[in-house]
Amino acid sequence: MSIPYLFRCPISLDLFTDPVTLSTGQTYDRPSIEKWLADGNLTCPVTMQRLTDTTLIPNHTLRHLIHRWLLADPGVNCRHRPVRSAGDSDAGFSLLALKQKLQSSNTSRADKLDCLEKVRVLSVESDIGRACLIELGFFPLLLQLLFQYSVVVDSALAEAMLDCVLSLLASAQLDSLDMLKEHARLTSLELLLDQGNTKTKTSLCHLLKVIAASSATRELCLVVGESRRVLQxxxxxxxxxxxxxxxxxxxxxISGMCSLELNRSHAIRGGVVDGLVSHLSSPNPRTAAPALATLELLLTLEAGKKALVEHSDAIKVLVKMVFRMSTADHEGSEHALGSLLAVCCESEKARSEAMDAGVMTQLLLLLQSQCSSMAKAKARDLLKLMRSLWTEETRRL
Structure with a gap:
């Protein structure tokens, strides 16, 4: 695919996806120049002039020209070659033709799956191809097709669409995801999470993680966080x-969604505390650290502490995590200790259960290990808190 020189970003050398102009008059792709500035550079990459104003002005003219160029002869500019079959014409592999097929209600299910596979391969194997797909609006189109009721009953279509969405996610304008604020679209998300197969549910979790991590979709994260069905x-x-x-x-x-304070109370009511404890009780969970970090955040609320204390195995699970995590993940150990401190400070029941679970042994082992200074500080605080109960138990013996 031959891209005109003026349509390439000077930094990435790829097709512009969101051209913006600096005060120096130079145009760059927004993701590239934002990364340049975020790295602490205060000069124009091309002219090396010092920037007194880092405002990024959208270059609508250039964007329009690129769009016209892409549509002028898509069979030449953005031909999809990797999955061609004998007898197909070049026009049949143009992005414009793919988009029209996906949009058409007359396209058969088999043809839609074929189109989606072509989009997926192009987005994964070609940076330029991915840029073309973004510029031609495939990302919002795929979201519209994915979050409609009809796709819920077709797991293969849902999987294929999600694969394409996730492959375009890093390059896309995430504000397109705001369509999920609409009741019908949110309902489709809930249905896919509830009725989809395991792969679909896993992919949707990845999408929710991205939504939670981006400032552009903060309001959407709050809307999703209020959904009881999503949490369930x-x-x-x-x-x-x-x-x-x-x-x-x-x-x-869940960890991403709970990073927003307003989502935490909804998460607690939705049973997230019990769910996290259940996950941590699995043999060697690889996501123990983020699970423990999220649990500690939820315990900043009284409802979170109550939910944890009422769980029959929660204290035992946390005590086991104190030293187990210190050998593999110091941060995870810190969060386990922080959670124990949060509940043991206020609950005699929690202190008693922690003692029965062998917390003193765990703390002493931790203090002799090569754990972080923060973990040791929390261990000492918990040791002091448990000392009175430990002394009383020793006297009884």
Whole structure:
């Protein structure tokens, strides 16, 4: 694919996806120049002039020209070659033709799956191809097709669409995801999380994680965080021992959503505390650290502490995590200790259960290990808190 020189970003050398102009008059692709500035550079990459104003002005003219160029002869500019079959014409492999097929209600299911596979391969194997797909609006189109009721009953279509969405996610304008604020689209998300197969649920968890991590979709994250059905589906994955990948993806999605304070109370009411404890009780969970970090955040609320204390195995699970995590993940150990401190400070029941679970041994082993200074500080605080109960138990013996 031959791209005109003026349509390439000077930094990435790829086709512009979102051209913006600096005060120096030079135009760059927004993701590239934002990364340049975020790295602490205060000069124009091309002219090396010092920037007194880092405002990025959208270059609508250039964007329009690129769009016209892409549509002028898509069979030449963005031909999809990797999955061609004998007898197909070049026009049949143009992006414009693919887009029209996906949009058409007359396209058969088999043809849609074929189109989606072509989009997926192009987006994965070619940076330029991915840029073309973004410029021609494939990302919002795929979202519209994915989050409609009809696709819920077709797991193969849902999987294929999600594969394409995730492959374009890093290059896309995430504000397109705001369509999920609409009741019908949100309902489709809930249905896919509830009724989709394991792969679909795992992919949706990855999407939720991205939504939670971006400032552009903060309001959407709050809307999703209020959905009881979304939370129930994620908690169900935490309890599910049959799919480790799905459970781990659910942890990351919940962790991201709970990074927003307003989502935490909804998460607690949705049973996230019990779900996280269940996940941590699995043999050697690889996402123990983010699960423990999320649990510690939820314990900043009284409802979170109450939910943890009422769980019959929660204290035992946390005590086991104190030293187990210190050997593999110091941060995870810190969060386990922070959670124990949060509940043991206020609950005699929690202190008693921690003592019965062998917390003193765990703390002493931790203090002799090569754990972080923060973990040791929290261990000492918990040791002081437990000392009175430990002394009383010793006297009884």
């Amino acid at each position: 589906a994620l908690v169900s994955l935490l309890h599910d021992k049959s799919s480790i990948r799905a459970s781990e993806a659910a942890v990351r999605a």
